[in-house]
Amino acid sequence: MxxxxxxxxxxxxxxxxxxxxxxxxxxxxxxxxxxxxxxxxxxxxxxxxxxxxxxxxxxxxxxxxxxxxxxxxxxxxxxxxxxxxxxxxxxxxxxxxxAPRKPINPMLPSVSSLPFQLGLPALDAFPRAIWSRIVARQSRHTAMNDLGHPPLTGIDALRASVARYLQLSRGFTCRPEQIFICGGYAPVLDLIIGSLLQPGDGVWLEDPGYPVTQAFFRAAGATPLAVNVDEEGMNVPQAVAHHPHARFAVVTPAHQSPLGVTMSLSRRMALLDWAAKQQAWIIEDDYDSEFRYHGQPLPSLKSLDTQGRVIYAGTFSKVMFPALRCGYVVVPESLVEKIEAYCPLRICGTPPLIQAGITEFIDQGHFYRHLKRMRQLYAERRGYLEQALKAAFSPDVLQVNRQAGGIQLCTTLNSTLDDALIAKNAREQGLAVQALSDWQVQRRDRHDRLRPNGLLMGFPNISSQEMANLLVARLAQIVTDSGMITGSTK
Structure with missing residues (x-):
């Protein structure tokens, strides 16, 4: 041809x-x-x-x-x-x-975006023209003092803007001095762990939960303590009964990662009560609570904290774009000096020019308008993927879990199917699907009824129903070609 x-x-x-x-x-x-x-x-x-x-x-x-x-x-x-x-x-x-290939690490983000990739916002919908003008203006107005060493804790203007945003949207008040700007979620964990954790400290981790969190605490010498997640979020009574003397708990209460459930008020209050009695620290990872499709974003766990035990972590990677490499952490007043003392060992990795650009993006109202547009857009794009999945798979093979928000879709597979093998085959074919079982803290046998079994898929960059249908058809074909389900797809 x-x-x-x-x-x-x-x-x-x-x-x-x-x-x-x-x-x-x-x-x-x-x-x-x-x-x-x-x-x-x-x-x-x-x-x-x-x-x-x-x-x-x-x-x-x-x-x-x-x-x-x-x-x-x-x-x-x-x-x-x-x-x-x-x-x-x-x-x-x-x-x-x-030559033998290196094994694929499903938790590492791809260099370029792939279909279904997790943690990737809708790059086509970000107001790039506005952002470009802001950064260009910041660059043109660079003063001589801006060329020196940047603040280790983040520029003051951004810390103040984040404090105002959190008061408006997440329901709690803090001083700018309590906010530390970091180069993403991993540096946030590094700052907290380096400042507070002692080798051997017990850490409650949601099971299933974000693998990066598990990896950081394991590498620091902590003792991970798996706590099951049910329809009310982390099972706090179970954790108190089995591991009462832990020093940390890491939770995603607004939209549990990866199952998408919301922690109930009774569980939140029980968690805060335990932390106050044990003088333990709660790390609230509020990674995508801005994207709730029904009603306003839920109040944060931090807004209920009267004893100063919650350390709040947020990010701009999900609400703007990952290349910013910018996140932040809000610490209780009692920890400000301790965290500041550790900052010289772990300096802020976000360039001041980018921090100044984010500040202007927030202060001029672009940030809030962008969030409003994205809530509507993500509800629509999630609908594309959900409809395609329901058309391609019968309910006895794959079911879409109900979720009130977030930028990833979670499904449950028939217990006879191996989600890890399906995800592996999909990744080899260029689909960034992840298996729920890969997010386990406590590894379980395939036949264990508590083993999570399902697929995780990002949907923000699925821009049409046609695209969703094509991608899901490909996923269904991969599953069928693998011989794992025979005659179970529609």
Whole structure:
């Protein structure tokens, strides 16, 4: 087929549908460097004519490639290869092909966004023009004093803006001096652990829970204590009964990560009571409470804290974009001096120019308008994915969990299916699906009824029902091709 610079034919008897055969061959041509970045591919009409298939078959193949970032439609200019240059490289030598691959770490974010990637906001909906003007203006107005060493705790203007925002949206008051700007959630944990934790300290962790949190506490020599999560959130009575003398508890009360449940008021009060009696610390990870689809965002656990035991962690990565590398932590008054003393060992990693830009973005009202738009948009995009999943899978195979907010969708799988294997196969095919079982704190056998079994998927960058249908069809095909469910998809 001359337009491609290579020749291939389709096999109607092959188990893969024709559109997937086209998808696989074009993708392979891009990955092996036969199709270069910026080169034009045949139109849908032309390719359908040459292969002798319906236009819809080619449209489905191109749709999948576009959703994954391999192709880009440029209107009348045609459809172009848009994959990174690093993919359009010569085919590896036989020796390179036989080299063992490093295992994929499902918790590490991809260099570029992949379908279903967790923690990634809607990049297409961020007001980039406004942000660019703000940063450009900040850069033009750089003063001589701005060129020196930046404050270790974050610039004062941003700390003050965050304090005002938290009072308005999260229901608690704090002084700017209690706020420490960090280069994301991991540096927030590093600051807290380095300042307060002693090796061997017990830490209550939600099970299942965010793997990064588990990894940090394990690396610091803490003793992770798995606490089950039910429909009311972390099971505090269970934790008090079995591990009363822990020194920390890490919770996501507004929207539990990953199950999406909200911690009940009785559990919140029990947790605060335990912390006050034990002089323990509660780390409230409020990672995406801004995105609630029904009603206003729930009050934070910090707003109920009268004894100064809650350390509140927030981030701009989910509400703006991850490349900012900016988060913050609010500590009780009693810890300000101790945290300040530790700051020289763990300086703020967010450049002052970016901090100043975020400050202006908040103070000019862009931040609040953006959050309002995103709540509506995410409710719509979650609906796309939920509808596609319900159409592709029967309820006895996969069910979508009910959630009031957040930017990831959680599903439950039939107990006979292996979520870790499904997720592994999906990642190898370019879908950033994660398995609930990979988020366990206490590892359990597949036959243990307490073992979480489901799939996690991000949806903010699914911009249409058509895209959702194509991606879910691909996921369903991966599951079917893997031989894990026979005749269970619709």
């Amino acid at each position: 001359s337009r491609f610079g290579l020749v291939f034919s389709l096999d109607p008897q092959h188990k893969a549908p024709l559109y997937r055969q086209i998808y696989q061959r074009v993708k392979r041509a891009i990955m092996e460097g036969q199709l270069k970045r910026g080169s034009r591919v045949p139109s849908v009409r032309a390719l359908a004519s040459e292969l002798g298939v319906a236009r819809a078959t080619v449209e489905n193949a191109y749709g999948l490639l576009t959703a994954e970032g391999f192709l880009q439609s440029r209107g009348q200019a045609g459809t172009m290869v848009s994959a990174p240059e690093s993919l359009s490289a010569p085919a590896p030598s036989p020796a390179a092909k036989s």
